Each structure stands twice: as structure tokens, then as C-alpha cells.
Amino acid sequence: MNTSNTSASLNVSVWRGTSDGGEFRSYQVPVQSNQTVLDVVTWIQQRIDNTLSYRFACRVGMCGSCAMTVNGEPRWTCRTHVNNVTENATLEIAPLRNLPVIKDLTTNMDPFFDKWIKAGGVHEPSALRNDPMVPVNPESKARKVASEGVECINCAVCYSACDTVAANPDYLGPAALQRAWTLVNDVKHNGKNTVLSAVSESGGCHNCHSHGSCTRYCPVELNPMKAVAGLKKSTVLSLLRS
Amino acid sequence: MIKPGRSNPLWLAFVLHRLSGVVLALFLPLHFYVLSLALTSPAALDNFLAFSDLFVVKVAETLLVLLLAVHLFGGLRLMAMEWLPWTDRQKSLAAASVALGAGVACMFFLKVI
């Protein structure tokens, strides 16, 4: 990172507190070139208040742990440049919405991952280790559909953006449903019907209102709304067939 | 406390669909009541029809037609999204369904005025 300082500074409000309550506190952070939102949070934690809690790991958009609400929008902070999101040199940084806040900018991701499992997102092998390997044609229609969702980094940005999750805490949410859709299209997955019935239950894919906020904000440009639409159609077709 | 991010045209399309749906649900019982007047009380129906000749009532009716048409085309868009092969042009389709609805409402207004 280029750390050449300028004299200008950013007015940064950072949410401090837990799910039980808290407040935005203001900090002045010097502007640096090529500065990401995560750099700003780190600067505050290292130079002003080391009790500030936040989470990150890879800093290159791989691990999905650094997501926060930046100026009202959910974002991966390690890949979000301050220049692209500041308005009048002000930044408001809060934890992700729709998840319990452990402290400050750190959310408890348990409900998010519990829903992956609830949506049938655990791989069920279709062969044992001594069975011959089944070739998978990367050009087949099903594999192409499955591949569309596999780059998900589990950042919960889509989950935080989804108003249906906000209104119905039981809704599985875009990421878990997208994972389910990937498994439905994965020929190596044995539990296709288990997945389809898991996502048909209350809180499942038919709760989606197609606002597309998930797709709008997904930092790796996946399309959970499309995956949920695929699930809606497949669950109805499988019901009609049975 | 934490504001949700909603800068998304499809989110607006959702709100429009929901609002038009609610207004239609409120309007339809009233509509059927007025129709029933033809059988139960023709004089009251005549009074109502005279009232509906007022310009401001026509504007209100046009608004209702707009909501009905927007709800209809928006609903068709959602069904197409779920049942037809996927297209990435969802925002354009949402805009087109609002435009079609507005077109129908304009035609209605020109006809009743």
C-alpha cells in the first residue's frame, strides 16, 4: 500500500456497541492514497482506540470476513476504496445488518451458516472412494449453472442487503439458497431431493420477493436472485412430478 | 440505527408492485359494491355514475388503472423471471413493465376525458 500522507483527514463515524445498544463515535483519520475502508478501521484500532473490534483475514477479497455496512451499503471493506464511497470526506462504518452484533463491527455469523446447513448445503457424495470416477463435462448445462455459484466467499453481504431476511428472521437468505441451487445442479451430489424439500419449507425460496438487492451488492458479482428463481421453478416442477 | 442499502431499481419495482397490490385489494371490494348497486339500487348507481363524470374522479380512476396495469405487467415480469429461461435484463424488463402500464393508463385517460 502506498502510505504517502496528505494533510487532509476523513471524518469517520464508527458504530460502537453490541446488539443491545450502542452509538456512532467520530474519529479523524488522515487521508492516504489507495486507502481501503479496512485500512481506515485498522488505523483507528491501531492509533486511536485499541478496544475497537472488527474482523478480517486475507485483505484480498478471498475470505469473506471483512464485510461491514459502509455509508449505508453492505460491502467487503478490504476491496472497497475510500475514494469510491466517501461523500464530503465522511465515512459511516457499521456492522452488517440482519446479524447479531458481538461487539462494534464484529457480527455473529452463526445464523448465516446455520441456514446453509438448513438449506441442505452439506455435500452428500454420490459415489464411494473405490467407485470409478464419474466424468463431469464442464460444458454441460447443469455444470455451467452449478459453476455460477461456486465462487461465493460467504461474506454475508447479500444476506445483510436482503429485506426479506430483515422482515422474516427464518428466511434462509440468498447465499444459503444459492448454495442449495449449486448442489441441485451438481451431478456429484446425491441429495438433490433433500435439498429441494429443505428449500420448500417455510422460510425457503418461495419467500424471496425478487428485489435483487442480493445481486446488486454481491461483491464477487454472483447472482443469488437468479439461483433463487431457479429453485422456485425446480421445487414446483418436482412437486408436480411427484 | 443501521440503514439498509436499497439503491436498486428492482427494489423500487418490488415496492411499486406491493403498493399497487394493496391499493387494488382495497379498491376491488368497493368496485364490486358499486357494480352490485345495478341490481339493488339503480338510482344510487346513477348518482354514482354522475359523480364519476367529475374530472377529478376521472383522474383518480386513471391512477387506479395505472396501478392495475403496472401490477399486471409487473406480475407477468415476475412470472417470466421464474418460469422462462433467465435473462440478465431484469432492470430493463421492470422499466418496460412500468412504461407499458403508464401507456395503458394514458390511453384510458384520453378515452374517458
Ligand code: SF4
Ligand atoms: S431477491 Fe430474494 S434473496 Fe435477493 S434480496 Fe430479494 S428477497 Fe432477498
Ligand code: SF4
Ligand atoms: S453470494 Fe456474494 S454476497 Fe452473498 S455471501 Fe456469497 S459472495 Fe457474499
Ligand code: FES
Ligand atoms: S479480509 Fe478477506 S475478503 Fe476482506
